Each structure stands twice: as C-alpha cells, then as structure tokens.
Amino acid sequence: MRVGLTQHACPPTHTVEQNRQTAADMIRDAAAQGAQLVVTQELFDGPYFPQVESDEAFKFAEPIPGKRTQFLCDLAKDLGIFLTGSCFEKRAPGLYHNTSVMIDPSGSIMGIYRKMHIPDDPRFYEKYYFTPGDAPSCGDDYERRGGWKVFDLDIARVRGLGLGVGQTSQAQANSGTQPQTPSPSPQTLKTGLLVCWDQWYPEAARLTALQGAQLICYPTAIGWQPEDDAAEHQRQRDAWVTIQRSHAIANGVFVAAVNRHGREDDITFWGSSFIAAPGGAILAQAPADEDAVLVADCDLLLIDKNRQGWPFLRDRRVDAYAGLLHRYLDGT
Amino acid sequence: MRVGLTQHACPPTHTVEQNRQTAADMIRDAAAQGAQLVVTQELFDGPYFPQVESDEAFKFAEPIPGKRTQFLCDLAKDLGIFLTGSCFEKRAPGLYHNTSVMIDPSGSIMGIYRKMHIPDDPRFYEKYYFTPGDAPSCGDDYERRGGWKVFDLDIARVRGLGLGVGQTSQAQANSGTQPQTPSPSPQTLKTGLLVCWDQWYPEAARLTALQGAQLICYPTAIGWQPEDDAAEHQRQRDAWVTIQRSHAIANGVFVAAVNRHGREDDITFWGSSFIAAPGGAILAQAPADEDAVLVADCDLLLIDKNRQGWPFLRDRRVDAYAGLLHRYLDGT
Numbered sequence: 001m002r003v004g005l006t007q008h009a010c011p012p013t014h015t016v017e018q019n020r021q022t023a024a025d026m027i028r029d030a031a032a033q034g035a036q037l038v039v040t041q042e043l044f045d046g047p048y049f050p051q052v053e054s055d056e057a058f059k060f061a062e063p064i065p066g067k068r069t070q071f072l073c074d075l076a077k078d079l080g081i082f083l084t085g086s087c088f089e090k091r092a093p094g095l096y097h098n099t100s101v102m103i104d105p106s107g108s109i110m111g112i113y114r115k116m117h118i119p120d121d122p123r124f125y126e127k128y129y130f131t132p133g134d135a136p137s138c139g140d141d142y143e144r145r146g147g148w149k150v151f152d153l154d155i156a157r158v159r160g161l162g163l164g165v166g167q168t169s170q171a172q173a174n175s176g177t178q179p180q181t182p183s184p185s186p187q188t189l190k191t192g193l194l195v196c197w198d199q200w201y202p203e204a205a206r207l208t209a210l211q212g213a214q215l216i217c218y219p220t221a222i223g224w225q226p227e228d229d230a231a232e233h234q235r236q237r238d239a240w241v242t243i244q245r246s247h248a249i250a251n252g253v254f255v256a257a258v259n260r261h262g263r264e265d266d267i268t269f270w271g272s273s274f275i276a277a278p279g280g281a282i283l284a285q286a287p288a289d290e291d292a293v294l295v296a297d298c299d300l301l302l303i304d305k306n307r308q309g310w311p312f313l314r315d316r317r318v319d320a321y322a323g324l325l326h327r328y329l330d331g332t
Numbered sequence: 333m334r335v336g337l338t339q340h341a342c343p344p345t346h347t348v349e350q351n352r353q354t355a356a357d358m359i360r361d362a363a364a365q366g367a368q369l370v371v372t373q374e375l376f377d378g379p380y381f382p383q384v385e386s387d388e389a390f391k392f393a394e395p396i397p398g399k400r401t402q403f404l405c406d407l408a409k410d411l412g413i414f415l416t417g418s419c420f421e422k423r424a425p426g427l428y429h430n431t432s433v434m435i436d437p438s439g440s441i442m443g444i445y446r447k448m449h450i451p452d453d454p455r456f457y458e459k460y461y462f463t464p465g466d467a468p469s470c471g472d473d474y475e476r477r478g479g480w481k482v483f484d485l486d487i488a489r490v491r492g493l494g495l496g497v498g499q500t501s502q503a504q505a506n507s508g509t510q511p512q513t514p515s516p517s518p519q520t521l522k523t524g525l526l527v528c529w530d531q532w533y534p535e536a537a538r539l540t541a542l543q544g545a546q547l548i549c550y551p552t553a554i555g556w557q558p559e560d561d562a563a564e565h566q567r568q569r570d571a572w573v574t575i576q577r578s579h580a581i582a583n584g585v586f587v588a589a590v591n592r593h594g595r596e597d598d599i600t601f602w603g604s605s606f607i608a609a610p611g612g613a614i615l616a617q618a619p620a621d622e623d624a625v626l627v628a629d630c631d632l633l634l635i636d637k638n639r640q641g642w643p644f645l646r647d648r649r650v651d652a653y654a655g656l657l658h659r660y661l662d663g664t
Contacts, residue, residue: 117647132649147652200644202534202582203653210661239581239612246578249571250534280571312532315449316659317464320479321535324656327648329542 001155001189003215003254004030004038005294007273007286009262010047016060019045020071026293031079033295036158037189041260041273042086042196042219043098048264053128061090064112069101077107080159084193086219088129089114098130100193100219102151105158113149113193117201123225123267126197148204150211153189189300192216192253199240199257203324205247213253214303218244220259223269237270237288245280252278252307254298261289278306333487333521335547335586336362336370337626339605339618341594342379348392351377352403358625363411365627368490369521373590373605374418374528374551375430380596385460393422396444401433409439412491416525418551420461421446430462432525432551434483437490445481445525449533455557455599458529480536482543485521521632524548524585531572531589535656537579545585546635550576552591555601569602569620577612584610584639586630593621610638 006026010019023044030038043049045068049057062068068087076083082104089099089112098115114133118126133147192213198204199218208216222240224233240257248255254277261271274285275296286292307313323329338358342351355376362370375381377400381389394400400419408415414436421431421444430447446465450458465479524545530536531550540548554572556565572589580587586609593603606617607628618624639645655661 116649116652119647121641121643147649148655197647200582200642201648202538202578203648203656206534207653207655207661210655210658212662235611235613242574242612243578243581246534246575246582249575250532250578279567280574281567309453310532311453313660315451315529316533316535317448317479318657318659320448321539321657323480323539323542324535325650325653326542327650328645329539330544 001187001215001298001300002034002036003256003275003296003298004033004035005256005258005273005275005286005292006030006038006040006044007258007261007271007294008041008291009269010045010260010264011262012047012264016045022291024071024075026291027075027083028079029293030295031081033293035081035295036155037082037084037153037191037215039217039256039258040083040085040219041258042221043088044086044219044260046088048221048260048267048269050126050129051123051265051267053125057129058090058096061088061096063091064089064099064101065109066090069103069109072101073103073107073109076103076105080105082153082158082191084191084217084219086195091131095131096129097133098126098195099133100195100217102153102191102193104153110151111149113195114147115195115198116147116204117197119197148192148207148211150190150192150208150213153191155187155189187300189298190214194218196220196222199244199247202247202250205251205253209247209251209253213251214300215254215256215298216247216251218255218257220257221269222259223267226266226268233270237272241272241274241282244274245276245282248276248278249280250312252303252310252312254278254303261291278303279310333519333547333630333632334366334368335588335607335628335630336365336367337588337590337605337607337618338362338370338372338376339590339593339603339626340373340623341601342377342592342596343594344379344596348377354623356403356407358623359407359415360411361625362627363413365625367413367627368487369414369416369485369523369547371549371588371590372415372417372551373592374553375420376418376551376592378420380553380592380599380601382458382461383455383597383599385457389461390422390428393420393428395423396421396431396433397441398422401435401441404433405435405439405441408435408437412437414485414490414523416523416549416551418527423463427463428461429465430458430527431465432527432549434485434523434525436485442483443481445527446479447527447530448479448536449529451529480524480539480543482522482524482540482545485523487519487521519632521630522546526550528552528554531576531579534579534582537583537585541579541583541585545583546632547586547588547630548579548583550587550589552589553601554591555599558598565602569604573604573606573614576606577608577614580608580610581612582644584635584642584644586610586635593623610635611642
C-alpha cells in the first residue's frame with residue numbers, strides 16, 4: 001500500500017483558491033508517485049484562522065457536501081485514488097466542526113470523521129469554532145464505537161497513475177495470459193481518521209485500532225510560538241513525534257501525521273510530517289520548513305509480524321479499565 | 333523530590349543473598365545521594381527465571397510479608413527512605429503474582445501492586461508463573477479503580493542521608509531560630525506502581541495518572557534475543573523508551589523505568605534505565621551494560637506547568653470511550 005502526504009504552507013497572501021491549487025498539484029504529484037491514498041494537512045486550503053477569535057473566520061466554513069468537498073471529489077475521481085481531506089464544516093447555522101472526509105476513486109464521499117478532542121490554548125482558540133465531534137451514524141453501534149471512524153479502502157478500485165495493486169492487475173489482464181498463481185485477493189486498507197489534538201490521546205488511537213484500523217491519519221496544524229526558545233521548540237516537536245510513534249507501538253499500526261509549515265501571524269508551523277510503521281520506526285519524514293510530497297509504502301504484513309512479536313492486544317485488562325470512562329478518579 | 337533507581341546484573345553464579353547485597357549497596361548509595369524514594373528493578377534479587385517454564389523456579393517465590401520484604405523493610409527503616417521493590421509473591425499454593433511493595437521510612441509496608449498485564453512470549457513465559465493482578469482492596473472503589481495503585485508518600489517523613497525536604501527541616505530545627513518564612517507544607521509525592529509489560533499499555537498509565545500519580549514507576553526485565561540483529565535490538569529499545577516517554581507526555585507525569593542488565597542464558601537485558609519529566613524529556617539515563625545508581629530531581633511544579641501548557645486531561649471524551657472496555661470492536 002502506498003500512502004502520500006501533502007505538506008505545504010498557506011501563505012497569508014494566498015486565497016483559498018490558490019491554496020487549493022497548491023494542494024491539487026501536490027496530490028497529483030503523490031498520485032503520480034503511485035500513492036493509492038493521499039492525506040492532506042489539517043484545514044488544508046485556508047489560513048490557520050483559530051489563531052484569533054473572530055466571526056469573520058466562519059466564512060471559511062462550508063457544508064459537506066459543498067464546494068470544498070466537490071473540489072476534493074473531482075480530484076480523487078480524476079486521479080482514481082482514495083483521498084482524505086480536512087475541512088471546516090458548517091453543519092448548521094451556529095454549529096461547526098473540524099471534519100475529515102474520505103473520498104473513493106469514483107469521487108464519492110465514503111463518510112466523515114468529526115474531530116473529537118478540541119484544543120483551546122493561546123493562539124489555538126479552536127473551542128470557539130469547532131463543536132466536538134459526535135457519531136455521524138448514531139445507531140445501536142454508538143455506545144461501542146463512539147465517533148471513531150475506520151474506512152475500508154478497497155485498493156483494487158484504485159486506477160492509479162503510478163505503481164499499485166490496481167495497475168498490476170491491469171497489466172496481468174492486458175498480457176492475455178493466465179497468471180501462474182492465483183491473483184492476489186483484493187486488498188483492503190483499513191484507514192482510521194483522527195485530527196491533530198486527537199493525537200495526544202492514546203484513547204483515540206486505541207479506539208480506532210480496535211475497529212481494525214491498519215493506518216491512522218492525523219492531519220495537523222501545530223507550530224511554535226515566538227515566546228519559546230529553540231530548546232523548547234525542539235522539546236515540543238519531539239513530544240509530538242514521540243506521542244504519535246507511541247500509537248504505532250501500542251497498537252501495531254501505521255501512523256501518518258501531516259502538518260502544515262510556514263509562518264502565519266505569530267505561529268511558525270513546524271511541518272515535519274511523517275509516516276511511522278507498526279512498532280514506531282519512522283519510514284519517511286518531511287523537513288520542517290518546505291513544501292513536501294511524502295510517499296511511503298506500508299507493507300500490511302508488518303502488522304501481523306509486529307503484533308505477533310509484541311502481542312499487546314492479547315493482554316488488555318478490559319475487566320479493569322472502567323476508570324477510563326471517568327474524568328478523574330478522585331472520588332468526586 | 334529526589335528519586336533513585338538501581339540497575340544491576342543478577343549474574344547466573346550469584347545467589348539470591350548475593351543479589352540482595354548488591355541491591356542493598358546500591359539502594360544505600362542512592363539514599364546517600366539524597367534519594368527520598370528508591371525503586372528497584374523487576375524481580376530484583378533473582379535471575380529472570382521466566383526464561384524457561386520449570387516448577388523449580390517457584391522456589392524464588394515468598395509470601396508478602398516474608399523474608400524478601402523484611403529485607404526491604406529493614407533497609408528502608410535503616411536509611412529512613414521510601415523504597416519500592418519488585419517481588420515474586422506466593423499468595424497461596426498454586427497462586428503467584430509479580431508484585432511490587434511500597435515501604436515507608438519506618439519500615440512498614442504501605443501496600444502492594446500486583447502486575448496487571450502479564451506477557452507470554454518465547455523466553456518470557458510469565459503466564460506460567462504469574463496470575464494477572466487483581467485489586468488488593470476490592471471495596472466499592474473497585475469498579476472505578478481496578479487494581480491500579482497510587483501511594484501518597486509524605487516526603488517530610490524521610491529522614492534521609494543526603495539532601496531532601498526532611499533534612500532541610502532538620503537543619504532548620506537544629507538552628508534554634510524561627511524560620512523567616514512559614515515552613516513549606518509537607519509535600520506528598522503521589523507514586524503509581526506499574527510493572528514491565530504494563531509499560532506498553534496506555535490504559536495502565538492513564539488509570540494510574542487519573543488517581544493522581546505524579547510519578548509512575550516501571551520495574552522492568554527486558555532484553556535482547558540472540559536471533560535478532562543489531563538494528564532490531566536498537567528498534568526494540570527505542571520503542572521501549574518511546575512508549576514510556578509517551579506516558580509522561582500524555583499524562584503530564586514523571587516516569588521512572590528501571591531495567592536489569594547483563595546476560596542471563598539467552599537474553600541480554602538492555603539496562604538503559606531512565607527518568608523522564610512531564611512532557612517526555614529524559615532527565616537521566618543509565619548505560620545499557622553497567623551497574624548504575626541513577627538519581628534525579630523531580631520538580632513537581634513541572635506537572636502544573638506542563639499540564640497548563642498542554643491540558644490534555646481537560647478534553648478527554650469520557651462520553652465516547654466505552655469501546656475501551658471491549659476486547660475488539662468487530663461486532664463479535
């Protein structure tokens with residue numbers, strides 16, 4: 001499975017349309033390199049507007065489906081790939097979410113994930129804008145599944161501009177000969193969607209992995225503040241890498257983190273997007289301050305191998321985890 | 333708060349009594365360096381017997397209280413410190429646990445923690461020996477607290493051989509003068525006990541932190557196997573450091589990991605004991621292959637500072653975590 005990440009700046013002078021053009025060029029580049037799934041950065045086509053609280057910024061929100069998702073759907077269809085994009089969703093007047101959409105190679109929206117954990121810190125005033133996610137389909141399943149989402153990506157559906165399972169099958173079909181061995185069964189990449197602040201919560205990664213996720217994607221907008229010194233900057237980015245690698249370790253899954261870069265007002269976003277393998281090894285990482293199309297192969301057999309070696313799922317003490325459903329265990 | 337860790341080998345030629353003497357010398361050294369709490373490695377006074385399944389090895393088990401804990405209690409009392417030791421506990425014929433005891437400066441056992449997650453992998457046949465932990469006090473609290481344990485260490489009770497709050501107070505008392513400022517209120521170090529395999533489970537760290545833990549201790553016995561190459565060895569140790577640093581990040585707590593070193597039969601234990609600060613920075617780390625007394629100061633004010641900067645506890649989605657109490661979310 002080949003996964004592509006698109007890391008870019010959204011310069012203050014750029015319009016939404018210009019940012020979309022940047023993203024489109026990079027998504028196209030990733031597809032040309034054989035990516036079967038491409039993941040955008042958080043709120044990929046706009047400035048990081050939560051840096052201030054202003055009702056002006058609600059203009060960046062759109063319904064889903066809407067123009068922004070149509071742009072992504074057209075691109076996915078044109079390239080014949082799976083594409084997940086991070087959007088500012090207007091659900092109703094006065095009700096907005098930070099929402100990822102998963103789009104299939106026919107250009108249809110498979111479903112959405114609404115960011116569950118919402119931060120609020122100086123210059124990251126997200127609680128003003130985003131209602132915490134709920135479950136888009138609140139059926140019987142809700143109690144178990146909560147709002148956590150995993151999508152089954154049937155990779156055989158990828159038409160693909162580069163290498164990939166889909167193209168290999170086509171080559172076999174065109175050769176006019178019977179394959180010596182049976183065709184590989186269609187492969188599915190079970191992809192979980194989380195967003196930014198979710199990345200600090202082991203609960204979110206675990207719940208997504210327990211639904212079968214083989215890959216967890218974290219579109220992200222995180223950066224440095226001018227008050228902090230270089231050592232503190234380094235510590236923060238190191239913590240950000242470490243916590244996400246820890247999800248790959250604890251759950252035996254691939255993790256893809258996609259962060260914007262560049263300075264916007266007071267924040268310098270630190271890029272450094274990466275893909276980690278089950279067990280936490282970093283497969284590929286982008287620089288801190290450049291546009292980057294990051295492509296990596298995710299060998300799904302590594303999941304079995306990793307989890308057989310360190311079988312953490314076997315030994316979870318589900319009989320003793322009830323406290324996790326409490327805010328704090330201080331008796332109040 | 334000054335914390336000391338004792339990392340040593342348990343050479344195959346050594347008796348339990350010799351290993352206890354090694355540990356005692358190192359614990360004494362840590363206390364002399366001002367440690368107010370000392371943490372031993374896992375099963376500190378014996379070989380890592382779970383490398384094979386043999387009923388011969390049950391000879392290493394003792395009741396609690398018993399000779400092993402009396403040895404630790406005498407040492408804690410003599411040094412006037414808090415001491416936590418990792419023991420093979422015989423609870424009843426045919427019922428054994430991997431158990432940590434927390435001992436106060438008067439030499440009394442404050443309580444125990446029984447390892448909750450038990451591994452079983454080639455050369456780590458712990459399920460043969462250790463029954464998974466339960467809650468030593470199964471009252472009304474059990475549903476919330478499970479078997480997870482946090483101990484309130486009143487640091488003012490530490491008599492101490494080195495620097496520390498206890499000694500500062502003594503110095504003030506001896507000076508015969510009234511202090512210019514009110515004495516600092518007695519400080520408590522809330523210490524959570526987990527063991528080895530628990531370290532791979534974010535659930536265990538979270539549940540311990542939710543009970544107020546400021547420091548989580550992980551006595552450990554983990555090492556390399558001869559079939560794996562140097563790159564795989566490095567990957568494993570890096571994952572082990574990363575997952576434990578991630579607990580310090582996700583929970584804003586100090587983490588102390590204490591691992592044995594040295595070759596025992598087929599396993600080369602990798603030492604590398606360390607103490608991490610809230611946010612994940614490593615304060616001190618021991619080498620991979622030497623005896624080491626590791627001492628570090630844990631400034632508890634860092635916990636507030638870290639959690640105010642990255643307030644993860646504020647935003648947990650306890651309404652959507654029910655799935656964590658399930659084995660797997662596949663509908664079966």
